[in-house]
Amino acid sequence: xxxxxxxxxxATQLLTQLQAGGNIKAVEMNEPKMLEQEAMEQEAAxxxxxxxxxxxxxxxxxxxxxxxxxxxxxxxxxxxxLGYRIGNGFAIEYDxxxxxxxxxxxxxxxxxxxxxxxxTSALDLVYTYEVSKGFGIFGKVGYEYELExxxxxxxxxxxxxxxxxxxxxxxxxxxxxxxxxxxxxxxKGPRGxxxxxxxMINF
Numbered sequence: 001x002x003x004x005x006x007x008x009x010x011a012t013q014l015l016t017q018l019q020a021g022g023n024i025k026a027v028e029m030n031e032p033k034m035l036e037q038e039a040m041e042q043e044a045a046x047x048x049x050x051x052x053x054x055x056x057x058x059x060x061x062x063x064x065x066x067x068x069x070x071x072x073x074x075x076x077x078x079x080x081x082l083g084y085r086i087g088n089g090f091a092i093e094y095d096x097x098x099x100x101x102x103x104x105x106x107x108x109x110x111x112x113x114x115x116x117x118x119x120t121s122a123l124d125l126v127y128t129y130e131v132s133k134g135f136g137i138f139g140k141v142g143y144e145y146e147l148e149x150x151x152x153x154x155x156x157x158x159x160x161x162x163x164x165x166x167x168x169x170x171x172x173x174x175x176x177x178x179x180x181x182x183x184x185x186x187x188k189g190p191r192g193x194x195x196x197x198x199x200m201i202n203f
Contacts, residue, residue: 073101089128094123183195
């Protein structure tokens, strides 16, 4: 009889604790799953469209060009990227940039100097990996089309080729990010590769 009463009292106390929301420990999510969930939540929170306004430094290069060997100097330019996030870290970008630099012939007795102007458009596929909240690294590959004019050498032509890039994104708030990247162009010309930095605006 005593055992029956004791069992009834213990059962009553257990039911009371359960009904009152007793001290039941929640199942903890391991860290990788938490980071994955945070990345998914951040991606869902980010808008699909963005724009990047950027300044650029072109590094210059030496190339055979229209029967002349031209050496391009380091100089500057600016550009804009229009992007659309398609999910899972991927985005599609349209890039446009304008840059110019001084060029000169490296061989020949009558060496000339001139100014080259470059108008470059590209369509890129970009993948961004969120290392931590507010900080990401990205890589891109695309195909670009470039118009080039060098009046001193009567050059007014175009070329196209692949472009590759890598960089970082640092969030300043929900709307703005600082972006820096290095781009390598497969187009052989006096423009050379570029280093770019700018601000991303999410819409």
